[in-house]
Amino acid sequence: xxxxxxxxxxxxxxxxxxxxxxxxxxxxxxxxxxxxxxxxxxxxxxxxxxxxxxxxxxxxxxxxxxxxxxxxxxxxxxxxxxxxxxxxxxxxxxxxxxxxxxxxxxxxxxxxxxxxxxxxxxxxxxxxxxxxxxxxxxxxxxxxxxxxxxxxxxxxxxxxxxxxxxxxxxxxxxxxxxxxxxxxxxxxxxxxxxxxxxxxxxxxxxxxxxxxxxxxxxxxxxxxxxxxxxxxxxxxxxxxxxxxxxxxxxxxxxxxxxxxxxxxxxxxxxxxxxx
Amino acid sequence: xxxxxxxxxxxxxxxxxxxxxxxxxxxxxxxxxxxxxxxxxxxxxxxxxxxxxxxxxxxxxxxxxxxxxxxxxxxxxxxxxxxxxxxxxxxxxxxxxxxxxxxxxxxxxxxxxxxxxxxxxxxxxxxxxxxxxxxxxxxxxxxxxxxxxxxxxxxxxxxxxxxxxxxxxxxxxxxxxxxxxxxxxxxxxxxxxxxxxxxxxxxxxxxxxxxxxxxxxxxxxxxxxxxxxxxxxxxxxxxxxxxxxxxxxxxxxxxxxxxxxxxxxxxx
Numbered sequence: 233x234x235x236x237x238x239x240x241x242x243x244x245x246x247x248x249x250x251x252x253x254x255x256x257x258x259x260x261x262x263x264x265x266x267x268x269x270x271x272x273x274x275x276x277x278x279x280x281x282x283x284x285x286x287x288x289x290x291x292x293x294x295x296x297x298x299x300x301x302x303x304x305x306x307x308x309x310x311x312x313x314x315x316x317x318x319x320x321x322x323x324x325x326x327x328x329x330x331x332x333x334x335x336x337x338x339x340x341x342x343x344x345x346x347x348x349x350x351x352x353x354x355x356x357x358x359x360x361x362x363x364x365x366x367x368x369x370x371x372x373x374x375x376x377x378x379x380x381x382x383x384x385x386x387x388x389x390x391x392x393x394x395x396x397x398x399x400x401x402x403x404x405x406x407x408x409x410x411x412x413x414x415x416x417x418x419x420x421x422x423x424x425x426x427x428x429x430x431x432x433x434x435x436x437x438x439x440x441x442x443x444x445x446x447x448x449x450x451x452x453x454x455x456x457x458x459x460x461x462x463x464x465x466x467x468x469x470x471x472x473x474x475x476x477x478x479x480x481x482x483x484x485x486x487x488x489x490x491x492x493x494x495x496x497x498x499x500x501x502x503x504x505x506x507x
Numbered sequence: 508x509x510x511x512x513x514x515x516x517x518x519x520x521x522x523x524x525x526x527x528x529x530x531x532x533x534x535x536x537x538x539x540x541x542x543x544x545x546x547x548x549x550x551x552x553x554x555x556x557x558x559x560x561x562x563x564x565x566x567x568x569x570x571x572x573x574x575x576x577x578x579x580x581x582x583x584x585x586x587x588x589x590x591x592x593x594x595x596x597x598x599x600x601x602x603x604x605x606x607x608x609x610x611x612x613x614x615x616x617x618x619x620x621x622x623x624x625x626x627x628x629x630x631x632x633x634x635x636x637x638x639x640x641x642x643x644x645x646x647x648x649x650x651x652x653x654x655x656x657x658x659x660x661x662x663x664x665x666x667x668x669x670x671x672x673x674x675x676x677x678x679x680x681x682x683x684x685x686x687x688x689x690x691x692x693x694x695x696x697x698x699x700x701x702x703x704x705x706x707x708x709x710x711x712x713x714x715x716x717x718x719x720x721x722x723x724x725x726x727x728x729x730x731x732x733x734x735x736x737x738x739x740x741x742x743x744x745x746x747x748x749x750x751x752x753x754x755x756x757x758x759x760x761x762x763x764x765x766x767x768x769x770x771x772x773x774x775x
Contacts (some may be wrong), residue, residue: 262604380623385614388600388651395566395593396615396670397585443648444607446623 233468242354242474244362246460248369249418250430250478254456255376256414257431258438258449262387265411268306270428271321272412275302275328277424280349281335284342292361295349296416302328303412307405352423352475354464361420368417372410383407384445421460422475433482434459440489455485517580519544519674519706520565525574527560534560536729537574544673547700547707549721549737551714556728558710562678565708566593578674592667592705594677598659602652608662609634609647615669634669640702641665657688664695674706675699681713693720714741 233239260269279298283291302324309320336346348356376383385393386403394400411431418427438451462485463478470477520542527535534557542548552558563569564576567583578587600606612634613622619630634643643665646658654662660680667675680696681689697720700707709721724740726733733740 262601264601377623381614381620384606384610387604388606388611388614389595389598391566391568391595392593392666394568395588395591397588439603439605442605444605444650445610448605449623 233465238355238357239468241357241359241362242464243461245354245357245365245421246464246478247457248362248365249414249421250434250456250458250460251453252369252372252414252456253418253430254434254438254452254454255449256372256411257435257456258445258452259383259387259407260411260431261435266428266432267318267321268303268408269411269415269431271306271325272299272303272415273419273424273427274325275299275332276416276419277332277349278328278335279332280345281332281339284339284345285335290358291345292416292420295419296413298328299412299416300409303408307408348423349419350423350425351473352419352421352426354421354474354478357420361417365417368413372414375406375410379403422478426475426479429479429482430456430460433479433486437482437486437489440486440493455482455489459485517544518542518577519546519579520708521575521577521580522561522565523575525561525564525576526572527557527564527569528572529560534729535564535571538727538729538731540725540731540734542706542708542723544706545704546722547696547709547720548723548725549709549711550725550727551711552727554712558712558727559678561727562676562710565676566591589670590673592670592672592675594660594663594667594675594680596679596682598651598663600652604652605650606652607647608643608649608651608654611651611662612643612647612666612669615666637669638665640698641668655688656683657685657692660684660688660692661695664699668699668703672705674708676708676710678710679713680709680711696720 234243260266276295276299279295280291282298283294286294288294305324306317306320309315309324310317313320336342382393382398382403385396385398386400386407390400393403415427415431418430421427422430434452434455435448437455438448442448442451459482460478463481464474466472466481467474467477518541520540522538522540525535525538526533538557538561550558550561560569564571565578565583567576567588576583579590581587609627609630610622613619613625613630616633616637618633619625622630631644631647634647641661643662646654646662649658651659651662664675664677677696681692684692696707696709699705721737724734724737725731726740
């Protein structure tokens with residue numbers, strides 16, 4: 233299984249990006265930013281179309297650039313208008329996705345490329361992308377561990393972070409940029425449609441089993457790694473598509489964690505009225 | 508404006524001519540007041556009178572159109588904020604974010620900032636020696652999001668005290684706390700005030716707490732419409748200015764010094 237270079241590269245990408253998304257996801261979900269990640273991912277379709285139209289053989293860089301632009305546009309509109317974040321994100325997501333689809337319809341003969349970005353193609357990852365994923369993983373892991381306390385405080389209460397002397401706006405901006413880069417990079421693994429699952433499912437799995445943030449971070453990182461590598465092995469063994477198999481494997485881990493939760497004592501939770 | 512030299516300890520807080528508009532509404536219309544060091548004071552006013560906006564100005568979160576805020580005689584910078592403890596009304600924390608009380612408290616102490624890599628024994632020892640009289644041990648393993656109103660209040664105060672503040676700002680401290688919880692909260696504030704000689708500012712719409720716990724009261728309604736000792740402020744005239752309705756303080760029977768104030772709707 234590991235003798236083929238394309239398999240080695242796919243495994244390396246899963247080993248790097250699975251745990252990275254898992255750890256980052258702990259804060260993404262706690263800060264209710266799952267939809268943000270979805271918006272950035274879907275909008276990147278416009279970047280791919282633009283890159284191909286400009287004649288790039290590999291439009292990854294243009295895609296990353298457009299994703300970053302959309303992320304910053306969300307922040308800008310949130311500060312400048314009274315619109316709710318949800319509205320802003322839904323608006324940008326549909327606009328950029330529609331622009332991407334129009335772009336594709338004008339370009340002839342790129343149907344394969346469209347599928348590759350929509351659904352991901354982990355087995356086509358090139359050596360440069362593995363190097364990029366490695367550099368990004370080192371930077372994000374490094375920053376996450378250095379900024380674990382500031383980021384945690386920001387999640388608990390932005391005003392407390394301000395009083396503690398933290399540069400709240402800058403921290404927010406750095407977090408958004410890092411999340412966008414990681415999501416854009418992971419699109420090659422799972423595709424635009426499924427990529428958000430990488431930052432949502434592992435933290436959800438970890439939350440079922442953890443009693444504190446340290447356990448949650450470690451378990452989410454482990455769930456990201458297991459889901460990525462396990463899914464890749466299953467997809468190779470049974471000749472299934474890579475991205476979807478990774479997602480289904482992660483969801484299976486989540487289901488197992490739900491069973492584990494039943495045996496764990498939890499403090500009584502307030503009931504939700506809408507259930 | 509009273510002379511600064513009447514307060515040998517100096518002023519903890521000075522607010523002069525503070526004006527703030529939110530959208531087209533002028534929320535603060537020239538707020539002037541000062542708080543001497545070492546006192547427990549209350550800033551009261553009805554909902555929508557600008558309490559939250561004023562609090563945000565005191566913390567440097569809201570820039571005023573005009574006027575100034577000085578904390579310990581200095582403009583607000585991150586240096587000055589280090590001497591301020593802020594206790595918010597509630598946290599923005601998602602219920603599913605499993606941050607334990609131990610981890611939350613560790614965020615405040617320089618020595619425990621790397622809690623992720625430190626052992627529980629190490630961090631507990633440091634927290635215990637920083638706050639020897641706080642009975643925190645039973646709460647340390649609980650997730651912050653699962654605490655009751657009273658427990659969260661206690662943890663938030665402990666968190667602020669870990670920074671050794673000289674000024675403590677509490678936003679609606681008794682909202683969401685039941686009566687026994689309220690009593691133990693005020694006992695805690697008295698204890699802290701006596702032990703650490705802090706200046707405490709209680710921001711609240713709850714008039715009944717003022718009699719028992721504040722040395723000085725400021726009533727806010729866009730401007731400071733009256734200030735003084737609780738007895739001075741609680742006369743119906745000045746309170747009517749703040750609340751815009753008829754208010755009758757009455758003294759009732761469950762214990763000395765326990766007063767309640769009943770706001771009444773104006774009669775047509």
